Amino acid sequence: MHNGRFHKMHGLGNDFVIVDAREEAFAPSPAQAAAIADRKHGIGCDQLIILSPSSIADLSMRIVNADGSDAQACGNATRCVVALIGRHVRIETVAGILEGRADDLPEVAMGQPHFDWEAIPLAYAVDPTDMPIGHGALERPMAVNVGNPHAVFFVDDVQAIDLETLGPQIEHDALFPERVNVNVAATRDDGGLDLRVWERGAGLTLACGSGACATAVAAIRKGLARSPVAVHLPGGVLTIAWTEGEAVRMTGPATYVFEGRTDWNRFG
Template sequence: MNLMNFIKMHGLGNDFVMVNLMQEELPGDLAALARKVCHRHYGIGADGMILILPSEQADVKMRIINSDGSEAEMCGNGIRCLAKLVYEYKLVQTPFITVETLAGIMGTEVILDAGDQVQGIKVDMGEPRLLPESVPVLLPGKQAVAQGLNVDGNRVEVTAVSMGNPHCVIFVPDAAAAPVTTLGPILEKHPAFPAKTNVEFVEIINPGEVKMRIWERGAQETMACGTGACAVIVAGVLNNKTQREAVVHLKGGDLKIHWADNNHVFMTGPAVVVFEGRYFL
């Protein structure tokens, strides 16, 4: 019987099955495998499966297969998990780790405490992409900021940002009461987003602090989304609602986001190893 060794990890409750393909061999249909592995009742249970591979361009390569079998370009919580794993398991010897993704090469820094224990991960998430064709979103203008979108005859004001994957940010008075599970799936597959989209519902507490809930493309509502938190602060600045450095409160915990003067967005947050196991293929 074939076995797959894995490590279960999470970043603020956004959970992943991590598989080291430098050591493991998997069947060709990774989409089908991810759907089985990520199933909450019949599998290990996760928002996605993250594959660690060798890279010719960076220290390691990351592939993210969502729980529905689709492949994501980038995952903020997932890349923090990957950086912690490859550092602690000595796949990479330095705390400064470059990661090849479908959204480009990402730089990560493993933050250590006085005892050399991993305290958190800081990720250079790169520059936000704001041109509609780069998101992609089918809205007019040079930036899709506070634009009205027709959703079943109702106007929804959205700001579209790409952090290597598409995001649709909506500002709401109360994140807890936001229609995440009803409006989220409609916007995810709205014709204005040809590659589908993640959808963020954001409550402004003050310019340095926001609450956010996320409907993730390919994974439904999750506890947290790193790229989404980055997109939210970019959208907050563009809409004159937040500072360039702010704390994003998510269901699973907090992320610190900084849209720096060099136009790069930096995300800092935790990553946790939950358990190791073997999955029968």
């Protein structure tokens, strides 16, 4: 049984319970993970992060959403793990090996984005740059996979969108067989982007690192922004750099909140 030690961290308010299980195994069920993430009866977090040994990298990272489902990638969590380890580190994830360095503002390389409809994935062949779907005020998004699937909608005013209602509708649209993260973005006069995200399996978050990456990539591809892009989220600003054919690089803060210890058995 794992010793019950955990770290609480956040990236711009996107918060995590991080369990270092490299020496003592920790494999909670989906129901246990959801109980840990519960903000009223558990520890509370957007995602539970489990670190374990890796034969191909410095360590392996499992990402579990607040609803108990597994996620392939999370940029804010990756940045927090890099800051926790405190050095250059290679991290094995379901989405591939990610690399980061622990500077004053940790930077992580999130891999190359994918634009093919099968890689996103979509349920059938359709142009991912201008998809023929719409929900309320949101229509014709661009889809991109940055380790996990994202739909990016460009609008005039991100605050005018009822994302709490539209987010879950789009997340579960039949076009997305693995569900999708929903990004609503607007260009700024200073060349940056405003962004709000409905995160698959977690809901509205103060920040989403992979969403910032996906949205910046989509904006650069559409000629709406130039690299590097300052992406303004409710929790703060992330800087995203990307050149066609290269990995997306994300820089931003990672905050250590506290260390705790608990009895995992209490979560079922």
